Amino acid sequence: xxxxxxxxxxxxxxxxxxxxxxxxxxxxxxxxxxxxxxxxxxxxxxxxxxxxxxxxxxxxxxxxxxxxxxxxxxxxxxxxxxxxxxxxxxxxxxxxxxxxxxxxxxxxxxxxxxxxxxxxxxxxxxxxxxxxxxxxxxxxxxxxxxxxxxxxxxxxxxxxxxxxxxxxxxxxxxxxxxxxxxxxxxxxxxxxxxxxxxxxxxxxxxxxxxxxxxxxxxxxxxxxxxxxxxxxxxxxxxxxxxxxxxxxxxxxxxxxxxxxxxxxxxxxxxxxxxxxxxxxxxxxxxxxxxxxxxxxxxxxxxxxxxxxxxxxxxxxxxxxxxxxxxxxxxxxxxxxxxxxxxxxxxxxxxxxxxxxxxxxxxxxxxxxxxxxxxxxxxxxxxxxxxxxxxxxxxxxxxxxxxxxxxxxxxxxxxxxxxxxxxxxxxxxxxxxxxxxxxxxxxxxxxxxxxxxxxxxxxxxxxxxxxxxxxxxxxxxxxxxxxxxxxxxxxxxxxxxxxxxxxxxxxxxxxxxxxxxxxxxxxxxxxxxxxxxxxxxxxxxxxxxxxxxxxxxxxxxxxxxxxxxxxxxxxxxxxxxxxxxxxx
Ligand code: FES
Numbered sequence: 217x218x219x220x221x222x223x224x225x226x227x228x229x230x231x232x233x234x235x236x237x238x239x240x241x242x243x244x245x246x247x248x249x250x251x252x253x254x255x256x257x258x259x260x261x262x263x264x265x266x267x268x269x270x271x272x273x274x275x276x277x278x279x280x281x282x283x284x285x286x287x288x289x290x291x292x293x294x295x296x297x298x299x300x301x302x303x304x305x306x307x308x309x310x311x312x313x314x315x316x317x318x319x320x321x322x323x324x325x326x327x328x329x330x331x332x333x334x335x336x337x338x339x340x341x342x343x344x345x346x347x348x349x350x351x352x353x354x355x356x357x358x359x360x361x362x363x364x365x366x367x368x369x370x371x372x373x374x375x376x377x378x379x380x381x382x383x384x385x386x387x388x389x390x391x392x393x394x395x396x397x398x399x400x401x402x403x404x405x406x407x408x409x410x411x412x413x414x415x416x417x418x419x420x421x422x423x424x425x426x427x428x429x430x431x432x433x434x435x436x437x438x439x440x441x442x443x444x445x446x447x448x449x450x451x452x453x454x455x456x457x458x459x460x461x462x463x464x465x466x467x468x469x470x471x472x473x474x475x476x477x478x479x480x481x482x483x484x485x486x487x488x489x490x491x492x493x494x495x496x497x498x499x500x501x502x503x504x505x506x507x508x509x510x511x512x513x514x515x516x517x518x519x520x521x522x523x524x525x526x527x528x529x530x531x532x533x534x535x536x537x538x539x540x541x542x543x544x545x546x547x548x549x550x551x552x553x554x555x556x557x558x559x560x561x562x563x564x565x566x567x568x569x570x571x572x573x574x575x576x577x578x579x580x581x582x583x584x585x586x587x588x589x590x591x592x593x594x595x596x597x598x599x600x601x602x603x604x605x606x607x608x609x610x611x612x613x614x615x616x617x618x619x620x621x622x623x624x625x626x627x628x629x630x631x632x633x634x635x636x637x638x639x640x641x642x643x644x645x646x647x648x649x650x651x652x653x654x655x656x657x658x659x660x661x662x663x664x665x666x667x668x669x670x671x672x673x674x675x676x677x678x679x680x681x682x683x684x685x686x687x688x689x690x691x692x693x694x695x696x697x698x699x700x701x702x703x704x705x706x707x708x709x710x711x712x713x714x715x716x717x718x719x720x721x722x723x724x725x726x727x728x729x730x731x732x733x734x735x736x737x738x739x740x741x742x743x744x745x746x747x748x749x750x751x752x753x754x755x756x757x758x759x760x761x762x763x764x765x766x767x768x769x770x771x772x773x774x775x776x777x778x779x780x781x782x783x784x785x786x787x788x789x790x791x792x793x794x795x796x797x798x799x
Contacts, residue, residue, distance in 0.1 A: 231335035262298040265462045266336035272306035277345035279415025284455040291459025318667025320347040327355035337466035344368030346423035350500035357507035362465040365431040366458045369446035370538035371416030382419035384699040385531040396681035416446025419537045421530040422698035426493035433487035435564035439573040443542035479559035481795040489524040489597030492533030492616045494698025503780025509788035518601040525592030532701040533616040544585035548577035604736040609709040617701035619687040623731040627654040631723045634659040643678040651685045660694030661711025672696035672706045707777040720748045
């Protein structure tokens, strides 16, 4: 180690010296090598701010990384620090086989170990696309290096034949029209060119936008840092200010354990509910909290949901896009409305509290994107937690994006055993399915798929889509994109691949969904379920295995959705607090 008992902790280049058995030689050697890049002793004596660079040719959501890093460096130097960028894994939703969630924990491990291995007094985490911000914050929580989150910002919206469009709610909407023969090949090709008109993250309140807002609510991002679009001067300014703030955080010792408290996570959950945020946000917040030894209380979360209205009118729950939320004053406009429900004494990266930052925020003005709490988009929080014999450890539904007429629904199950089964039979004209049936997809959970892909929004079977059916109740142990909508029950836990009750559902069973009672019930007797379980080829099911490598690590250690799908050995060794803590 580079620090000696009784001496102040090492900083700058003296941090984390490579071990050669001679501390001063280790420092001598390190300086000799880095001087090869042209640094002076003056530069090397400054506080070092690492910049996690997730720019990648495979990640257009991070396509502005180069410009942002330049601005961060400027900010660090303006504050008297030395910026040093370093690469980590980068994940893009559409460029990650089998699914980005499978790789989130790998990115978290990569980032955590780099934060430990490289000498830095603080770090600016540049993320953006869905899994990158959770991975970086999970890493920061565990490494406990002063850290500030910077996001790449949302992409612009496009236009298709006079209609404003944006990824990826409109991707799904137009694709559903194409499947239902409402638009032709020429039009779907034209839409494909319009959906993503610039670099940056998805322009709706999908997972990336959700996690940006969650990071700001947690206090680990600059106030006002969540919403500036990727290609704006505001975004560049946030980057410069983040660099400056990182230097201040290093001096003040503002480490993640001072920010990521139960109160901060409760604030983040409030915001997630009020923005109509992505269901994925629940999993990621659970994983981040788990790193800090904080357990998310699902029952209390559901109570919070009942008292937290959806205020933000963004797709998929509403009408607008992220650039509109930014123009409406950003997250501060939402936080101001939520004030009575927030812990205003939670600390932020500035060293001031959330309440103090809200007092400093620009004054409110008339706008149409964020509703007052007295006139919400939806009276309850966007996400409800369901329980019942089909999901003993819980399931969730994004009620703000569901169809009102399906929220209390009993229907006949039409079961697909796995993704391959779904693909081969869903559009078969001979498939017996009606609009009032419930589509059930098994084996797309954390282990089953593996990686819990965003396949929970099963397409409407073609023959029903052609009849104009737009929504059906759909149930799975998987996830869905934050940009998707419909009456979709997700994260059924325990998953089918672990022998959860979902694995026992058969076509023809009756299933009861009652969002008002928070219930998901399989109308099959316990005796019949026990009989089915006993008749399985192996009971309990042998857990899926992998022969080697990361896949083996994943299969052996990934936890279920109610524990954030983190690896068991990466969570805190003991859960010492719950969130919300005061209910
Ligand atoms: Fe990157 Fe949507 S694909 S944010």
